Amino acid sequence: MDRLLDCFVQTFGINRDQIIPLKLAYQSIPEWDSVGHMALVAEIECTFDIRLDTDDIIGMSDVSKAIEIVQKHGVVLDDAALAKSR
Amino acid sequence: MNELLAQHNPSSIAILDADSGTATTYGQLLASIQRTSDVLRRELGRGIVFHVATNTVPSIVLYLSCLELGCPVALLEPGPSNRLERLLQAFDPDAIVLPQEAEMPASATPAALLPDGAYKISLRSTARAARPLNRNLALLLTTSGSTGSPKLVRLTQNNVLANAHSIASYLGIQPGERSIQSLPMHYSYGLSLVNSHLAAGATIVLTRHSFMRPEFWDGFDRTRCTSFAGVPYMYETLHRLQFHPKQHPTMRTMTQAGGGLRRDLIQSFYESSSSAGCRFFVMYGQTEATARISYVPSEQLGEKIGSIGIPIPNGRLSLATREDSDQQELVYSGPNVMMGYAETAADLADGDELEGTLRTGDLATVDNDGFFFLAGRLKRFAKLFGRRISLEDVEKDLEMQYSIHAAAIDRGGQLTVYAVAQDELLDRAGIARYLAQRLSVPPKYITVDAIAEIPMTASGKKDYKTLSS
Numbered sequence: 001m002d003r004l005l006d007c008f009v010q011t012f013g014i015n016r017d018q019i020i021p022l023k024l025a026y027q028s029i030p031e032w033d034s035v036g037h038m039a040l041v042a043e044i045e046c047t048f049d050i051r052l053d054t055d056d057i058i059g060m061s062d063v064s065k066a067i068e069i070v071q072k073h074g075v076v077l078d079d080a081a082l083a084k085s086r
Numbered sequence: 087m088n089e090l091l092a093q094h095n096p097s098s099i100a101i102l103d104a105d106s107g108t109a110t111t112y113g114q115l116l117a118s119i120q121r122t123s124d125v126l127r128r129e130l131g132r133g134i135v136f137h138v139a140t141n142t143v144p145s146i147v148l149y150l151s152c153l154e155l156g157c158p159v160a161l162l163e164p165g166p167s168n169r170l171e172r173l174l175q176a177f178d179p180d181a182i183v184l185p186q187e188a189e190m191p192a193s194a195t196p197a198a199l200l201p202d203g204a205y206k207i208s209l210r211s212t213a214r215a216a217r218p219l220n221r222n223l224a225l226l227l228t229t230s231g232s233t234g235s236p237k238l239v240r241l242t243q244n245n246v247l248a249n250a251h252s253i254a255s256y257l258g259i260q261p262g263e264r265s266i267q268s269l270p271m272h273y274s275y276g277l278s279l280v281n282s283h284l285a286a287g288a289t290i291v292l293t294r295h296s297f298m299r300p301e302f303w304d305g306f307d308r309t310r311c312t313s314f315a316g317v318p319y320m321y322e323t324l325h326r327l328q329f330h331p332k333q334h335p336t337m338r339t340m341t342q343a344g345g346g347l348r349r350d351l352i353q354s355f356y357e358s359s360s361s362a363g364c365r366f367f368v369m370y371g372q373t374e375a376t377a378r379i380s381y382v383p384s385e386q387l388g389e390k391i392g393s394i395g396i397p398i399p400n401g402r403l404s405l406a407t408r409e410d411s412d413q414q415e416l417v418y419s420g421p422n423v424m425m426g427y428a429e430t431a432a433d434l435a436d437g438d439e440l441e442g443t444l445r446t447g448d449l450a451t452v453d454n455d456g457f458f459f460l461a462g463r464l465k466r467f468a469k470l471f472g473r474r475i476s477l478e479d480v481e482k483d484l485e486m487q488y489s490i491h492a493a494a495i496d497r498g499g500q501l502t503v504y505a506v507a508q509d510e511l512l513d514r515a516g517i518a519r520y521l522a523q524r525l526s527v528p529p530k531y532i533t534v535d536a537i538a539e540i541p542m543t544a545s546g547k548k549d550y551k552t553l554s555s
Contacts, residue, residue: 013519013529027296030165031528034296038323039528054327058300 001078007043025062094287104293104305122151133180139271144204160226161272178431218435240425248421249376250285252398263288278377310336317344331362343369370394376422393457416450468496504537512536
């Protein structure tokens with residue numbers, strides 16, 4: 001889970017405490033624009049060594065969606081941290 | 087410009103909002119310009135207007151009203167009010183117009199709403215002595231990726247009209263054409279979409295959605311758009327999203343400018359557009375030439391991949407030898423070349439310093455068919471997301487903001503800054519965040535490192551080669 005949140009921290013240059021799964025969404029902060037979105041996709045793909053498809057890229061509209069999508073690609077996220085983040 | 091608009095059929099659609107479905111005809115557009123011009127004339131006379139531009143009807147009306155009145159108008163990117171403040175300090179405009187919901191910079195006086203209520207205007211000083219302004223000055227644009235001391239490109243109404251006509255001519259823009267406004271209006275390429283389509287009596291389609299959202303393309307299909315414009319990172323993204331022009335049956339023309347697109351992607355979009363019966367134009371330009379300088383005719387793109395093409399109608403390209411380089415510099419001449427730059431309010435009185443000839447700062451070659459190819463830059467730039475960032479400006483900016491001596495390089499798509507500082511005293515994250523905000527790039531593409539001293543060459547210049555190795 002830390003590794004996924006780090007993707008957001010690294011890409012957008014924000015603090016960990018700014019990551020509120022249902023609130024941090026595409027275009028909710030100036031950094032998460034279309035350029036930032038593709039940078040986030042690249043960061044997640046590189047971190048977990050996965051390849052997101054078109055629907056994943058378009059559908060990854062907030063942090064919760066990002067969690068679902070990386071899990072769908074077989075990434076196991078730490079459950080305790082996950083529960084807390086929801 | 088407005089004389090031109092008056093020649094089009096008043097009942098044909100000038101602007102169509104894809105999100106709301108609202109259409110604005112040429113007749114309605116002219117009436118709106120008239121209303122807004124009346125208010126501006128009363129409040130302002132001929133003053134300088136700084137306009138925070140958005141892709142909306144009121145913003146287009148304001149821009150055209152300023153042209154109508156001869157009020158020089160600067161089109162600016164929406165953003166934090168402190169960024170605007172720096173420009174206000176440097177150029178001391180007579181009025182600021184910005185979206186009703188935007189935050190007014192601290193130095194502005196209370197604002198009044200303009201006719202349709204979507205924009206507000208704030209006059210900055212009413213008792214000012216008339217300042218000298220060049221009589222031909224009509225439009226001020228920021229150059230892409232410039233930071234540090236603000237610099238504006240000074241353009242005339244003739245520049246705007248000439249470039250609009252040239253573009254409409256080589257793209258064959260007709261009244262039936264519908265162009266989706268995929269780029270912001272404060273950006274010269276985005277503005278050229280507005281100017282060329284209005285000059286031709288065609289339709290501009292507006293949407294608030296980003297080109298990478300399905301809503302954008304739903305709107306494109308619903309309003310039966312015929313053309314799309316994008317910069318390299320947009321085409322890279324579309325490629326990632328498995329975009330194909332066939333998915334959009336009304337698509338007839340795709341254009342690309344704003345930096346070099348990867349050759350394999352040019353090839354790929356050339357093939358996909360050809361198979362969809364649609365034209366793909368690779369183009370080159372600079373804000374200093376209003377927008378457009380050259381283009382590759384779409385039917386020749388297959389043999390000329392990697393070329394910036396031939397000059398636009400009424401323009402001329404040549405190569406000039408330089409003493410400081412064994413390569414040749416690309417020089418453009420045409421009626422769309424700016425008068426010059428402005429760095430202070432006093433510069434707004436200056437006349438035409440370039441007289442129609444622009445040294446582009448790009449090194450180039452030409453083939454036997456007269457097609458030009460870029461071969462590097464005279465000035466140092468970083469390329470992040472297809473955005474051109476002047477490394478010299480980054481260094482100047484950091485000197486002003488943090489009083490540090492710095493050297494900036496592009497290390498494979500990573501903007502790398504070496505700052506002369508003691509390691510433990512350097513605010514790496516702070517500087518990276520500052521630059522990320524100034525340049526609108528994700529901070530992960532910026533690295534800041536401390537260095538004891540910047541290596542110098544024998545001739546006393548910063549030794550970027552050593553730094554890059």
